[in-house]
Amino acid sequence: MSNILNLFKKKEATLLFPTYGRYPVAIQKGQDYFLYDFSGKKYYDFLSGIAVCILGYNHPEITKVICAQSKKLIHISNLFYQEEQLELATKLQKFAPNFKIFFCNSGAEANEGAIKLVRKYFHSFKKQDRFEIITFSNSFHGRTLATLSATGQDKIKKGFSPLVPGFTILPFNDPEALKKHASNQTAAIMLEVIQGEGGIIPVKPQFVSALKEVCTQNDILLVIDEIQTGMGRTGKFWAHEHFDLKPDIITLAKGLGNGFPIGAVLAKPNIADALGPGSHGTTFGGNALACKVATTVLEIIEKNNLIFQAQEKGANLKQHLQLLQKKFPDQIKEIRGKGLMLGIELKQNAKQIWESLLKNGFILNLTQENVLRLLPPLIIETEAILAFIANLEDILSKQS
Numbered sequence: 001m002s003n004i005l006n007l008f009k010k011k012e013a014t015l016l017f018p019t020y021g022r023y024p025v026a027i028q029k030g031q032d033y034f035l036y037d038f039s040g041k042k043y044y045d046f047l048s049g050i051a052v053c054i055l056g057y058n059h060p061e062i063t064k065v066i067c068a069q070s071k072k073l074i075h076i077s078n079l080f081y082q083e084e085q086l087e088l089a090t091k092l093q094k095f096a097p098n099f100k101i102f103f104c105n106s107g108a109e110a111n112e113g114a115i116k117l118v119r120k121y122f123h124s125f126k127k128q129d130r131f132e133i134i135t136f137s138n139s140f141h142g143r144t145l146a147t148l149s150a151t152g153q154d155k156i157k158k159g160f161s162p163l164v165p166g167f168t169i170l171p172f173n174d175p176e177a178l179k180k181h182a183s184n185q186t187a188a189i190m191l192e193v194i195q196g197e198g199g200i201i202p203v204k205p206q207f208v209s210a211l212k213e214v215c216t217q218n219d220i221l222l223v224i225d226e227i228q229t230g231m232g233r234t235g236k237f238w239a240h241e242h243f244d245l246k247p248d249i250i251t252l253a254k255g256l257g258n259g260f261p262i263g264a265v266l267a268k269p270n271i272a273d274a275l276g277p278g279s280h281g282t283t284f285g286g287n288a289l290a291c292k293v294a295t296t297v298l299e300i301i302e303k304n305n306l307i308f309q310a311q312e313k314g315a316n317l318k319q320h321l322q323l324l325q326k327k328f329p330d331q332i333k334e335i336r337g338k339g340l341m342l343g344i345e346l347k348q349n350a351k352q353i354w355e356s357l358l359k360n361g362f363i364l365n366l367t368q369e370n371v372l373r374l375l376p377p378l379i380i381e382t383e384a385i386l387a388f389i390a391n392l393e394d395i396l397s398k399q400s
């Protein structure tokens with residue numbers, strides 16, 4: 001391990017909570033889809049800071065807007081009307097016509113807001129004592145107490161009991177279990193249509209039909225967590241568009257600010273209006289700087305046709321991965337995902353392959369022990385895709 005890494009490790013041990021299991025790399029700077037460590041080693045970035053930096057690093061227009069807006073107004077609080085919030089909401093509404101928007105600071109906070117909205121809607125508007133929210137195994141919705149309670153992964157809940165009541169976790173992609181359990185006592189169903197942390201697992205068509213059926217029959221709200229899948233990552237602005245689902249509430253964060261913290265809850269107006277003055281809020285959420293950055297991110301996505309690019313580049317990457325699967329059937333079990341949100345499921349623990357890739361200068365994420373998760377910036381180029389494929393092929397051939 002390099003000296004700088006050892007030094008950081010030592011300092012962290014006395015300064016920071018030991019909350020994170022770090023990769024053995026300290027990044028000093030980024031440029032486009034490259035990252036550089038303190039020794040100057042260059043890495044191809046296939047992670048985007050976990051689906052956040054969709055425009056890559058040091059994007060000139062983002063830097064420019066941060067500088068300009070910071071000279072004008074960074075924060076004023078939600079006690080005031082704010083032009084920047086209206087500008088961003090107008091832009092976002094192009095991708096979610098007729099939805100109203102609440103701005104916050106992170107993904108967990110967006111989901112927390114959605115959960116509160118569901119409860120308040122049934123309490124205040126429907127005058128019904130309905131609060132059950134169905135979520136699914138392997139899901140990930142955040143680390144606050146309510147979003148952790150909604151999350152379908154026991155390993156991250158250990159030690160935090162008692163959790164928030166009102167969540168029922170059903171097996172993912174099991175239409176029968178859903179039909180059996182959902183009732184007119186269920187307030188909402190909340191899901192990721194492609195599970196991210198869970199290992200890039202998309203919803204299956206029969207499950208989609210069951211979701212539509214139970215929601216319509218029982219007046220259940222459909223909440224789609226697009227925190228990882230949104231902003232064009234999957235080749236459509238929203239991943240739920242691939243599955244023809246019509247959510248009542250959508251949550252968004254990660255890519256919205258390209259690294260500047262911002263999240264959002266979007267809801268149909270008849271639901272959104274349940275959170276009246278005084279019922280919910282945030283000091284920082286939707287501040288002028290965050291909104292201005294997010295507006296610029298959306299402008300760049302549109303101007304550069306990045307959603308189409310995610311579709312095209314993702315298809316190219318997937319095709320190459322599928323060829324590798326054919327070549328190494330004993331090692332690669334499945335290639336999953338859409339656009340630039342792809343998972344390579346290995347037949348065995350993938351830690352060694354992940355380590356070799358990192359050593360060779362490719363940053364990506366390992367999830368569920370055997371899934372290599374690829375979430376590159378949407379600005380990634382074919383050159384990077386080919387370099388990654390050649391490297392993975394080399395590693396796999398040495399292992400077989």
Ligand SMILES: Cc1ncc(COP(=O)(O)O)c(C=O)c1O
Pocket residue numbers: 050106107108109111140141142143192196197225226227228229253254
């Ligand atoms: C689908 C999904 N929901 C919610 C979250 C939580 O977002 P945050 O870490 O910004 O609180 C994440 C983060 O990985 C996520 O992937």
